[in-house]
Amino acid sequence: MLERRTPIPVGEAVKRIMNHEWSGQTENVSIQESFGRYLSEDLRATSDVPHFDRAPYDGFAVRTIDTKDASQTNPVEFEVIDHIGAGMVTAKTVSAFQAVRIMTGAQMPEECDAVVMLELAKAFEKDGKNYMSIKRAYKPGDNVSFKGEDAREGDVLIKKGTKINPGIQAILATFGYAQVPVAKRPIVGLYATGTELLDVHDALEPGKIRNSNSYMIAAQIERAGADVHYFGQLPDEFETCYEAVKSALGKVDMLITTGGVSVGDFDYLPAIYEKMKAEVLFNKVAMRPGSVTTVAQFEGKLLFGLSGNPSACYVGFELFTRPIIRRMLFAEKPHLRKEKAILDVDFLKANPFTRFVRSAVTVSDGKLIASPSGLDKSNIVMSLAGANSLMILPGGTRGYEAGSEVEVLLLEDFDGSEWPW
Amino acid sequence: MLERRTPIPVGEAVKRIMNHEWSGQTENVSIQESFGRYLSEDLRATSDVPHFDRAPYDGFAVRTIDTKDASQTNPVEFEVIDHIGAGMVTAKTVSAFQAVRIMTGAQMPEECDAVVMLELAKAFEKDGKNYMSIKRAYKPGDNVSFKGEDAREGDVLIKKGTKINPGIQAILATFGYAQVPVAKRPIVGLYATGTELLDVHDALEPGKIRNSNSYMIAAQIERAGADVHYFGQLPDEFETCYEAVKSALGKVDMLITTGGVSVGDFDYLPAIYEKMKAEVLFNKVAMRPGSVTTVAQFEGKLLFGLSGNPSACYVGFELFTRPIIRRMLFAEKPHLRKEKAILDVDFLKANPFTRFVRSAVTVSDGKLIASPSGLDKSNIVMSLAGANSLMILPGGTRGYEAGSEVEVLLLEDFDGSEWPW
Structure with missing residues (x-):
């Protein structure tokens, strides 16, 4: 029957x-285990980034007020009173016409408001002391990365439901997420x-x-x-x-x-x-x-x-x-991502029903191209191996010719689509 | 210095x-552990698929010689002598004007050479026996999946270096690869x-x-x-x-x-x-x-x-x-996959060197579109989180305008590119 x-x-x-x-x-996992998982909460900045004013280049931290008369014809000299690398903080106070040799990433001395790039300073010794001279004036903020420039404490950086990729791992570490809330x-x-x-x-x-x-x-x-x-x-x-x-x-x-x-x-x-x-x-x-x-x-x-x-x-x-x-997993777009592509070959089988044809989508000259990944017999597992997509061929037509625009659902994708497609 | x-x-x-x-x-891992790994050898068919002639539809297996006189005005009757599901083999011999009720995937009785689809046969009982009648003739091979139709023993199905996806898992199981050679x-x-x-x-x-x-x-x-x-x-x-x-x-x-x-x-x-x-x-x-x-x-x-x-x-x-x-991992194309895309925004910074700009590539109307995924300051980790690609901007120009064609390297891709790009 x-x-x-x-x-x-x-x-x-x-x-x-x-x-x-x-x-x-939701559950908490260690940051090491969180790669490839899905955030179960919005990820917020737990501090400003940078959390101190810092030097983005190697050079000399100076007070710009001391540079104002510097020019090609009037070099201005600075005594270099300290030498700090990333992670160090100078214990000295920078006075008039003094500078601190500073490395990329190091914290700016409190009195300084600009960095002279290493290539633009001439270093020399005099009376057993270190000096450098410059030939141009600087404005406050020149070559300084300011506190909070990249992110402000409390900002939502990554939305809930996002798959954790290597860049997000870096953000988690930056903000001290030793434990990460994931789905x-x-x-x-x-x-x-x-x-x-x-x-x-x-x-x-x-x-x-x-x-x-x-x-x-x-x-x-x-x-x-x-x-x-x-x-x-x-x-x-x-x-x-x-x-x-x-x-x-x-x-x-x-x-x-x-x-x-x-x-x-x-x-x-x-x-x-x-x-x-x-x-x-x-x-x-x-x-x-x-x-x-x-x-x-x-x-x-x-x-x-x-x-x-x-x-x-x-x-x-x-x-x-x-x-x-x-x-x-808290995805905002839980469905297979749908895009448009150009059909690469004739597909002339008529069918009253919508077909989902296992396909290989490639990119040619910036455009998506879709081809069936094997014979379209539903018992052939071989065609599944080469499929990175499902081509949607609506029913009720006599088939589709090469060059037609079709819709494809991408299988190896983590962005997804909303509904209805 | x-x-x-x-x-x-x-x-x-x-x-x-x-x-x-x-x-x-190379090492061998169980099929369960092989998902996401890379094949270290070409994957070969260890048998024909199907490895027996089988019914692709539910229906009745018949000898076509008995159907040759069937027509709308001359229905031909068959005695249904057995009833087999997938995985079963009939023990009976099919003689003239006999048929076997057969389910999708079941092995064809040796004497039969076609399957009558269930919808096209009229089943009835007579004298306590099962019968069916048909109103058209069949050709040998009608509605039969033949041995070796999908793959032949010894065929290379998947190349070494391919990442094992769900479709390849199905193939591995089909061919009895309980252990899989992977990189x-x-x-x-x-x-x-x-x-x-x-x-x-x-x-x-x-x-x-x-x-x-x-x-x-x-x-x-x-x-x-x-x-x-x-x-x-x-x-x-x-x-x-x-x-x-x-x-x-x-x-x-x-x-x-x-x-x-x-x-x-x-x-x-x-x-x-x-x-x-x-x-x-x-x-x-x-x-x-x-x-x-x-x-x-x-x-x-x-x-x-x-x-x-x-x-x-x-x-x-x-x-x-x-x-x-x-x-x-035996990849034939070990480099990041390179494609062309359209730059979505102005990027007018001049630079003597080639830039690799962290970018988000999306698809719009079947075309790849690339936008920088954050401010292009190299100390901003935030822009890495949204990056699924690196946009290549060759140096020596005054920048690039929205609408320009650019090249992008796709980060979340397993196909890769050969070298040189």
């Missing part, structure tokens, strides 16, 4: 998922279903294939910023699957199953959701691949029933699971 | 580093030098700043694909630094120091290289920031003397250290 399902548009499916209340949790990585449970599945360690058998979806989805979960809890493989047996799914859900933030959502005679997930009394948000989406993707909600947790077909599984995760994970 | 150094072009500096013999090592992560030693440096845990003191470079570079090392061995901070004292550098070098594949390479009076790295009798490859590069970047070689290992200035340090790492790390 063929079950009848009503397909809904992709946008509607995403909306039904994102309508649910989901928010992330807890959501725990995503994973079960593969299918009597046909062998383990990666197993030799091939007639009619059976090795389970590839679990490893793929585990990597997608990690790429999205969450941790995977892999429960293993399940045979296509109703009771076994029912018990396993119900018990797994208690241990994770959300649960993914692969396989068993189609209308085949051994596809038990729909019946399992029914027996659990889970609320099915949708069980058919007007898209290819992945039309049978089924998402349900049970006691505040989401169950993602992804297709057992590798490409459909991949696309289903990226469109429907990833944004929930990113929202739990 | 001002030391005189002769600046060399960036391209020449990169060449001097890459001329050295460097190659990576060993090079170990990069790191010392921060500078009497002005406080630890991230320390309260601020007059004239001193917290060490931010170490955390930043550690993250850059990790982003590049290597492991960091952080040795700590060193004061600006010649003997201490000399002993520390020499002893650290024995424990790592290459060593980075930050600070101490300028011509300031407390910059000891040049003298340390001299005392070690290290071969200095260059000590001045015609670029901003990072002109004082110094690279030396000692007993087959590279010493990267990066500037203590955060931006110069950052740029020096990406231009000079990253490609060596990537080469040790």
Whole structure:
């Protein structure tokens, strides 16, 4: 008996998922562990930067009042009374026509208001003392980095939800964040279903294939910023699957199953959701691949029933699971980043449904160019390896010609898009 | 006394580093640990895919010879003698006008050469037996995925040096790679030098700043694909630094120091290289920031003397250290990926040297757009946080106007560029 399902548009499916209340949790990790994590609070400056007036160049700190008569024809001499490197503070007081030899990054002597760059001063000795002379006048502030010039205490420097990159690591260290508040990585449970599945360690058998979806989805979960809890493989047996799914859900933030959502005679997930009394948000989406993707909600947790077909599984995760994970990481833009690109080859297959074609986006002369990354057969895992994007080809046309403008969703990106796309 | 150094072009500096013999090592890790690592061998298909003829759809497996007279006006009936799901193999022999109910992914019965899609067959019962009828003829191969259709045993599927993404994880599992040959992560030693440096845990003191470079570079090392061995901070004292550098070098594949390479009076790295009798490859590069970047070689290992200035340090790492790390990860294109972009704002500062401006590249209407990510003062770490690229602005002009075409180096990219750029 063929079950009848009503397909809904992709946008509607995403909306039904994102309508649910989901928010992330925060934890503190050491700065060393924070690289690649997501900030769970706005990052604020804990002090001015610089927190003292400092020399941005090697040279001589002077009082500009003493320089006012200096010119090419009238060099002015200064006694050099101290010599300080970065991290040092002079203990001396700088009086009229005195200077301090100062290195990049060192704190300005209190009386000084400019730095003469080393190349513009002539150093010499006289009577066993150090001197230098200059041939131009300076204005207060010349070659000085002032306290608070780069940032003011209390400023919001980086927004919550941002992925911590090397530059942000530098900022965290500058402001003394030995501990960093980051989003807890959501725990995503994973079960593969299918009597046909062998383990990666197993030799091939007639009619059976090795389970590839679990490893793929585990990597997608990690790429999205969450941790995977892999429960293993399940045979296509109703009771076994029912018990396993119900018990797994208690241990994770959300649960993914692969396989068993189609209308085949051994596809038990729909019946399992029914027996659990889970609320099915949708069980058919007007898209290819992945039309049978089924998402349900049970006691505040989401169950993602992804297709057992590798490409459909991949696309289903990226469109429907990833944004929930990113929202739990406090992302303002949890969806795959969407951009425009030029289609590089003819793609003349007609299709009534929106297609998400695994694609390689490259840049040529500053413009994004997209090509399908393999044959567009949804059972070909090879095309997933070269994919850095999904090309969106809306349905209802006779296909697309090379040179057409298309939309692409970027997979290896951390900026994301808002919704609706 | 001002030391005189002769600046060399960036391209020449990169060449001097890459001329050295460097190659990576290989190790085996479990498939679970291999995500994000770099393949150290070409990845080959260990079997055909599929490794048996299979049904790509739910339906009925038939012998096409029995279908040849079927038409709208002449339905042909088949007895359904078995019912198999994915992973099952029928034990029965299919004779004339018999069929097998077959699920997506299941192995074709030996005698059958086509699949009738479920929607196109009419199932019924007669005399307690299962039947179905069809109204059209089928050709051999209709709706069958043939053995070896997706990949042939022995095919090279993925090239050595490729970063393992979720799609490659699926391929590894499909072909039974429970253990995966990957490049060993090079170990990069790191010392921060500078009497002005406080630890991230320390309260601020007059004239001193917290060490931010170490955390930043550690993250850059990790982003590049290597492991960091952080040795700590060193004061600006010649003997201490000399002993520390020499002893650290024995424990790592290459060593980075930050600070101490300028011509300031407390910059000891040049003298340390001299005392070690290290071969200095260059000590001045015609670029901003990072002109004082110094690279030396000692007993087959590279010493990267990066500037203590955060931006110069950052740029020096990406231009000079990253490609060596990537080469040790077997990358064919170890350099930062270079693309063209449109400058979004005026950048009118003149400069005799090539500038590498920390930039944010975005995409607008399918075109790359680049803007400086902060004030272009080389001591401002804030601009590093928003940088996903370095804009190359060749020297010798009066600046660049909005709308100009510029070249950008992408920082968050794994494809890379060959050399010369």
